[in-house]
Amino acid sequence: MEWFSDPDYWLGRLVFQRALAAVYLFAFLTAALQFRALIGERGMLPVPAFVRRVPMRRAPSLFQLRYSDRLFALCAWAGALLSAALVAGAADHIPLAAAMAWWAALWVLYLSIVNVGQTWYGFGWESLLLETGFLAIFLGNDRTAPPVLVLWLLRWVLFRVEFGAGLIKLRGDECWRKLTCLDFHHETQPMPGPLSWFFHHLPKPLHRVEVAANHVTQLVLPVLLFTPQPVAGAAAGVIVLTQLWLVVSGNFAWLNWLTIVLALSAVDGSLFADPPALPAPPLWYEVVVIAVTTLIVGLSYRPARNLFSRRQQMNRSYDPLHLVNAYGAFGSVGRVRHEVVVEGTDEIVLHPGTVWQEYEFKGKPGDVRRIPRQFAPYHLRLDWLMWFAALSPAYAAPWFGPFVERLLDGDRDTLRLLRLNPFPHAPPAYVRARLYRYRYTTWRELRATGAWWHRTYVREFLRPTRLR
Structure with a gap:
């Protein structure tokens, strides 16, 4: 099936996979270095107490089978090691099935952590990493050209992240409609960065321009992701620039970085280098990708309906595997x-x-x-x-x-x-x-x-x- 793959996205896939592995690395390091105090056996919200009251079907996790601090540390550090190897490109030097299993191992390990993490892991970027990481399993490696269906599913994730955030703002705090939210946001955001003080003291007319540009970025550009190149790639590039603006103005864990990673997957690599000769995908791989695409499309009904609901919800998972989720941020902005x-x-x-x-x-x-x-x-x-x-x-x-x-x-x-x-x-x-x-x-x-x-x-x- 010639339509199944597009070699022009080989560079976008390469950068996407390396960058996603780097995000995984930070996520596993965060877990390894903090878990004992937060969810360890003697932690504030211990995992053993959680799994005694929450069944496997509601929170699927390896730690439902057995938990110890030593086992958790082993899983977290193993995830960090596997992620670091993927950053170095190790998955491109092994058979396609082995590379898929490698990405699947990362996803299972991090899903196991998130599903027992309780309040400490109740952030939208946890589900975003799991949803993106699940799709990465089926993106392939240098043994085959990137599958078009998975590339479109990644754009669907990016669309929901940006468009959902834009809609929740327009439906939420009136300061977004009045273009005044950034008069407060840099001061009241959860964790300011070293430049946030300076962003706060920018002239108020510039804050109005920032908010207006945010509306365009989150409500117009996501639609352009589904248009032909080079328009889709240009829209993704602007999204990257706006996310970098957010990176330097605050501390939002890996939310902005993961959004950048998703945008990079929409860039046509042929604009920068000629694609190498890649083997045709094996039949079993095509069948698996088509089956997964069918599953994701079916599961997308509720998140899609949520986007256009007057009671739109932010950062909600509709299944315990976090396969397709609803996203959004700062529907309201604190003044104090x-x-x-x-x-x-x-x-x-x-x-x-x-x-x-x-x-x-x-x-x-x-x-x-x-x-x-x-x-x-x-x-x-x-x-x-x-x-x-x-x-x-x-x-x-x-x-x-x-x-x-x-x-x-x-x-x-x-x-x-x-x-x-x-x-x-x-x-x-x-x-x-x-x-x-x-x-x-x-x-x-x-x-x-x-x-x-x-x-x-x-x-x-x-x-x-x-x-x-």
């Missing part, structure tokens, strides 16, 4: 930034003059003189959940108590998630949490004080607490 500041004291008896010392997190704002750091595509899960906790204590109900308990116990795995532990020799006697309002300083305030933030006490978040 609140931060939960966690403090401890080693004084046994509390009194009005008790000295409290702050725990410092790696990514979220704390010390007003410390400029935010760039961490994405690495994902600081605790820092992100602390942002949700500041929005409402209900978001923190399952894990914040166990987090405080581990601080009082001096748990080493939990303390490794933090930038600064003010009690390096012995755990504190009491821990408390207070809610502050944070805002960016002005240029004049920055020059006078050296502070990037100004904060004001709002209320108590957690009263002083100690271990019984």
Whole structure:
């Protein structure tokens, strides 16, 4: 079947696969380095307790069969090693079936992690990585030309990511329609980056242009992905540029990078180099790809209906394998930034003059003189959940108590998630949490004080607490 493959996309496939493997690498490293404190046997939300109450059919995972911290570490580090080898191009030097099995192993390993990760893994980019990673299994390697059907399915994913985000904005916060959301967004986004302060202080007319350009990028360009080349490739290129703009203005784990990866798959490689001679695909491969395409088209009904629903939902998975999902971001934008500041004291008896010392997190704002750091595509899960906790204590109900308990116990795995532990020799006697309002300083305030933030006490978040 001559229509089945298109050699012109060989370069786009090569770049896509290497870049996707790099995203997988960061995802597995994040899991390996953080899981013990978050979901380990002694973690805040332990996997063993989760699998006892949630059956395999609702959360398919290798860890439903058996769990131990050692096994989880083995899976996470194995995923990182396999990903690193794919970045180096190892899959192009083995038979087609073996390469497909390699990509399938990555997908199974990460699915197993996400499905027991609970709140810590409840982000849209987890499902996006799994959906993209599943399609990558069937994209082939240098033993065959890229299959057209899988390339179209990748564009369908990118369409839903961008178009879904655009629609949720127009249907959501009125500031998107008034073009004023970026007056607040750079200050109130979950985890600002080192340049976010400067983006916030751009002239307001430029913010209006940014929002208008965002609407065009998310509501017009995704449609052009399904047009002939070079229009589709040009639309993908503009999407890449807008995602890079988001990369330098904030920390959104691998969301922006994965969107860039998807856009690269729509670029016609013949514009840059002549395609090499590639073997015709074997019949079994064609049958598998057609069957998978039929499955994905069938599963796309609910996500497609969601796009055009007045009650559009963001970041929802419709099946436990995360094969076809709904996406979206920032349907509403906060006008005020609140931060939960966690403090401890080693004084046994509390009194009005008790000295409290702050725990410092790696990514979220704390010390007003410390400029935010760039961490994405690495994902600081605790820092992100602390942002949700500041929005409402209900978001923190399952894990914040166990987090405080581990601080009082001096748990080493939990303390490794933090930038600064003010009690390096012995755990504190009491821990408390207070809610502050944070805002960016002005240029004049920055020059006078050296502070990037100004904060004001709002209320108590957690009263002083100690271990019984």
